[in-house]
Amino acid sequence: MGILKEKRTGIKSPKIIACLSQKGGGGKSTLARALAVELTKQKLNILLVDLDIQQKTSQEWSERRKQQNIKPTVNCQSFPYFPLELLKKNYDYLIIDAPARISQESLTIAKQANLIIRPVRPSLDDLNPAIREFNGLFKAGIPKSKLNFVINAVGSRAMEKATRDYLVPAEYYIFPIALEEKVSYQEAQNQGLSIGEVKYKRLQEQVKKLVKEILKKC
Numbered sequence: 001m002g003i004l005k006e007k008r009t010g011i012k013s014p015k016i017i018a019c020l021s022q023k024g025g026g027g028k029s030t031l032a033r034a035l036a037v038e039l040t041k042q043k044l045n046i047l048l049v050d051l052d053i054q055q056k057t058s059q060e061w062s063e064r065r066k067q068q069n070i071k072p073t074v075n076c077q078s079f080p081y082f083p084l085e086l087l088k089k090n091y092d093y094l095i096i097d098a099p100a101r102i103s104q105e106s107l108t109i110a111k112q113a114n115l116i117i118r119p120v121r122p123s124l125d126d127l128n129p130a131i132r133e134f135n136g137l138f139k140a141g142i143p144k145s146k147l148n149f150v151i152n153a154v155g156s157r158a159m160e161k162a163t164r165d166y167l168v169p170a171e172y173y174i175f176p177i178a179l180e181e182k183v184s185y186q187e188a189q190n191q192g193l194s195i196g197e198v199k200y201k202r203l204q205e206q207v208k209k210l211v212k213e214i215l216k217k218c
């Protein structure tokens with residue numbers, strides 16, 4: 001499909017990574033921004049697609065970044081729905097920062113995406129809905145290979161392990177790097193930085209490793 005399109009139009013279809021979760025506050029925007037910054041640093045032509053038109057948090061973050069003169073500038077736009085015309089644009093990647101709600105739109109995005117990332121917080125209040133959401137997408141025809149969990153905001157190794165153990169029977173891929181719960185991630189994003197640009201080297205490295213793992217799959 002991608003190759004045919006390339007021959008017909010001379011434009012290669014962008015790869016699409018969607019940060020999806022029906023639950024609010026799990027880390028969709030945090031992960032989407034980290035990916036957008038790393039890909040932009042690799043000189044790739046990307047668009048961070050903010051689909052939460054009510055909150056526009058990633059668009060505001062990218063404007064904060066511009067105001068603070070942080071380089072590279074991250075290309076971000078918000079839309080009320082996923083505009084399929086973006087597929088014909090000459091982007092290398094579209095990073096979708098989805099809104100926290102159930103909608104037909106989630107399925108449209110999931111069908112278009114090459115990779116779906118669902119941040120999961122280590123509590124049953126988030127783990128069970130996360131598994132249900134992926135089961136729903138799988139039943140609707142989305143292949144398991146596209147559906148991936150990132151464990152986010154763990155307070156300890158034991159917590160990470162318990163979360164991983166809980167998710168394993170659902171048989172979706174779980175990225176091997178989990179993100180710790182860190183106030184410095186919030187501080188970074190408040191300043192227009194991504195979590196990969198956080199002030200502590202060890203945390204920077206951890207985020208970079210995770211981003212590398214994600215990009216290996218897409």
Ligand SMILES: Nc1ncnc2c1ncn2[C@@H]1O[C@H](COP(=O)(O)OP(=O)(O)OP(=O)(O)O)[C@@H](O)[C@H]1O
Binds near residue numbers: 024052152181
């Ligand atoms: N690992 C972490 N440690 C500390 N704070 C975090 C971590 N991950 C995310 N946060 C913070 O949690 C809040 C929610 O994260 P984020 O905005 O990325 O979630 P979201 O899924 O996009 O939320 P929404 O559904 O409202 O769009 C933000 O203030 C963010 O800075």
Ligand SMILES: [Mg+2]
Binds near residue numbers: 029030052057097098
């Ligand atoms: Mg968000």
